[in-house]
Amino acid sequence: ELKVEQNPLFLSMQEGKNYTIYCNYSTTSDRLYWYRQDPGKSLESLFVLLSNGAVKQEGRLMASLDTKARLSTLHITAAVHDLSATYFCVGETSGSRLTFGEGTQLTVNP
């Protein structure tokens, strides 16, 4: 059974700063996703990571995957207030079954 652990679970940071959210997973995962969720809303897809060494960047966010270490990271560069949200790391196993991490609630303060 796949388990996904994120840390930190709560992150308060100042605008302009950099930070990394870590995601460890327990067994082989077909794909690794990062999603964003705003309060009361559904999920917004940020990244899909398919293979070892994959690195993807979109704006101030960059995600990476190390399948040997079973670790994915979401790096935030020069944070802005609009990035405040909850970020989920999600692993996928056979049959498109998703296992969600606990989520990281990010607050970016002016």
Added chain:
Amino acid sequence: GAVVSQHPSRVICKSGTSVKIECRSLDFQATTMFWYRQFPKQSLMLMATSNEGSKATYEQGVEKDKFLINHASLTLSTLTVTSAHPEDSSFYICSARDYNRGLSPPLHFGNGTRLTVT
């Protein structure tokens, strides 16, 4: 635009009544859809896998008789919360994968349904 439509977005019902939530794939056929539940400030938990034309597969701990799933067509799955109680109040989200979109078929989520049972 949305490729998976969920309806209603919000519903308030009284204890003991049943509520039906619809999940539609708008421009693709989905033989499989997934239902998740999210309690406030918590993560999403897979409740069940909805299979077109056959019985749903429920996760451990999810009551089949309470959460009825019907996937009667290739574009529609419904989740009915029967005899709802306040502890069923939650955010319910469906998802479906579009397998017609190449080697890495995208996974789409509905906008979710906020259920409040009074």
